[in-house]
Amino acid sequence: NAGVTQTPKFQVLKTGQSMTLQCAQDMNHEYMSWYRQDPGMGLRLIHYSVGAGITDQGEVPNGYNVSRSTTEDFPLRLLSAAPSQTSVYFCASSPSYYGYTFGSGTRLTVV
Amino acid sequence: ELKVEQNPLFLSMQEGKNYTIYCNYSTTSDRLYWYRQDPGKSLESLFVLLSNGAVKQEGRLMASLDTKARLSTLHITAAVHDLSATYFCAVDGDDKIIFGKGTRLHILP
Numbered sequence: 018n019a020g021v022t023q024t025p026k027f028q029v030l031k032t033g034q035s036m037t038l039q040c041a042q043d044m045n046h047e048y049m050s051w052y053r054q055d056p057g058m059g060l061r062l063i064h065y066s067v068g069a070g071i072t073d074q075g076e077v078p079n080g081y082n083v084s085r086s087t088t089e090d091f092p093l094r095l096l097s098a099a100p101s102q103t104s105v106y107f108c109a110s111s112p113s114y115y116g117y118t119f120g121s122g123t124r125l126t127v128v
Numbered sequence: 129e130l131k132v133e134q135n136p137l138f139l140s141m142q143e144g145k146n147y148t149i150y151c152n153y154s155t156t157s158d159r160l161y162w163y164r165q166d167p168g169k170s171l172e173s174l175f176v177l178l179s180n181g182a183v184k185q186e187g188r189l190m191a192s193l194d195t196k197a198r199l200s201t202l203h204i205t206a207a208v209h210d211l212s213a214t215y216f217c218a219v220d221g222d223d224k225i226i227f228g229k230g231t232r233l234h235i236l237p
Contacts, residue, residue: 050225059216059229060171067223075224107170114178116161116218117225119171 019043023108023120030098030127038093038123040108048111049091051083053104060107066091098127130155130221134228142236144206149231151200151217158195159220162202164213171216207235
């Protein structure tokens with residue numbers, strides 16, 4: 018049972034490049050979310066999903082897209098990377114009302 | 129809009145002492161979570177509080193929830209160095225889970 022798997026673990030992008038952060042869970046959880054963590058800011062919600070085909074915006078959605086075509090996968094797309102998107106990104110999943118299980122994170126640097 | 133505030137944001141304390149971390153939130157919710165994060169690591173679930181008056185304990189940590197006051201506390205009893213970490217509370221509001229900024233706890237030997 019792998020839990021929540023995020024790839025890649027580290028990534029360096031140039032300003033303007035696009036990329037997709039992958040997130041997969043094998044626990045059949047309905048709820049999935051993406052957070053970014055910056056020093057002194059805690060975790061801020063980017064986008065979340067309550068089931069396949071259903072997504073919604075969180076606190077800081079600008080510059081990011083998501084889709085949820087299957088229960089297992091919830092990729093996060095950066096459309097045109099900016100230095101302000103340098104952060105640690107966490108994906109998390111939950112079976113509903115029991116709190117999240119977090120992935121190991123992706124450390125992204127935009128230069 | 130749901131806001132979650134933790135205080136203090138930084139706490140340095142000596143081993144053997146007791147202390148409490150506070151988590152206030154702005155809108156009605158009866159589901160609150162506490163997480164621990166070690167430096168450079170992911171978040172680990174500590175407590176899930178699902179109703180008013182809920183109290184959970186694990187070792188030297190005890191969490192409680194007062195939904196009427198919109199307040200949760202994480203109490204540390206007789207702190208030990210191994211409890212040094214950052215602690216986050218998170219509140220469930222309309223399918224979104226919003227986090228506080230975290231309390232960085234440093235326990236001195």
